[in-house]
Amino acid sequence: MTRRADGKRATTRTRIGLVVVATTAILAAVAGCSGDDSPLPSSTLGQAAPATTAPAQAAPDTSCNPRASLKPTGALPQPGHMPAGSYMAEIQKNGRLVLGTSQDTLLFSSRNPFTGKVEGFDVDMGRQIAEAIFGNPDKIQIKVIPYDKRVSSAADGSVDIVADTMTANCARWKDVNFSSIYYEAGQRVLVSSDSPAKRIEDLGGKKVCAASGSTSLGNIGKIASKPIPVAKATFGDCLVAFQQNEVEAISTDDTILAGMAAQDPYAKVVGPKFTQEPYGMAMSKDHPEFTQFVNAVLAKNRANGTWTATYNRWLGDFGTAPAPPVAQYR
Structure with missing residues (x-):
């Protein structure tokens, strides 16, 4: 140049x-x-x-441990048999999990130029939740949202869950629940x-x-x-x-x-990393049982190798997959 x-x-x-x-x-x-089910942004x-x-930025909120999420309770229900009255049952009734994410973050959530589908590490995190609810990872609708609408989209129920290279921090925890950390x-x-x-x-x-x-x-x-x-x-x-x-x-x-x-x-x-950015999936605080369910899915997939396989699929060029982030619970 x-x-x-x-x-x-x-x-x-x-x-x-x-x-x-x-x-x-x-x-x-x-x-x-x-x-594709993903609507394009208006811009x-x-x-x-x-x-x-x-x-000007306010001082960071350190009033919580942002890595600590809600602890799962009991075994995961069988796909297609979500507990009555739970938010998972409502998602099952709707026939698809609505995932909020971006469409221009290569490797995590970007449009495939040949298929037009949004795909990547974050999308696969959402697909794994859909598979746990329906027994079918394709029971998912991707809704493209702007970066500055990630918290509000999860909080107001515009989407069921957000997976979008989103750092879990204390300020955001006041408005949404985060899953356990799925990427560092x-x-x-x-x-x-x-x-x-x-x-x-x-x-x-x-x-x-x-x-x-x-x-x-x-x-x-x-x-x-x-x-x-x-x-x-x-x-x-x-x-x-x-x-x-x-x-x-x-x-x-x-x-x-x-x-x-x-x-x-x-x-x-x-340069070296000058921050730590623990990624979590965001959900409405109105449905804590859904956060616990998502955390149970993540725990299962850390243990059975699914997380490592997902890393290798999308991020293997970075080298050998690290150990999955260790879950912390409140």
Whole structure:
């Protein structure tokens, strides 16, 4: 990659960005006619949303252990025979589990360009819950939701469950229940391949993008060298903004950044993890028995190798699967 005399990245990256915009538009069109149950968001994917500086962040809420969820009680019921009066029975009656997730997080929840289906590690987490309820993992409806609607969608019942690279924290626990932790991630930074930056601290005064409503956005503003947080509707929009030279970098969980780097030969992920991001699935607080049920499914799948097989399917390129996160209960 070359640079212009003014130090900006040359037009190669901009051209790549325009290709990504066009490709994303094609994916949206494919998805719209694929028969997928997932509705497309109202905003146009791939078009960079206007940049907004992140608001001042309050001190983190440490009033709880965000990793500790509700302990399962008893054995799992047989698929198709959910306890009367339980939320699982209501889901069974509805004929499908409604999963809230994104469609542009490669490896975790992204649209397959050939089938138009949303797939990935997070989606498979949802499919495993559907299989436990129905005996069929395909009894699932995927509802694409924005990052900043993940908590509200779970809280108000717009979806049955959210699995969307979502960090369990104390502030969110006040509005929703989280499952036990199903994945351990950490925040890093993506920069151009010719960038001298080695870590987030090297980006002081530079624009660094993250999705609105993500913990990543607030974490950028806490760095002592004062990088400038820039909010976009999705991380897909961040990638387009990065490729069009609107921002210097993107910062979020390492797993999400790895998917972005795989799409852009002129990008690299740098620096150590500077946060811990324990992922949990979010559900309404109105149905604690559902959270306990989900935790029982996760416990079973940790023990029988399903979690490891899911990791190897989607994230095996990162190396040997680690041990599944150990469940903690309240």
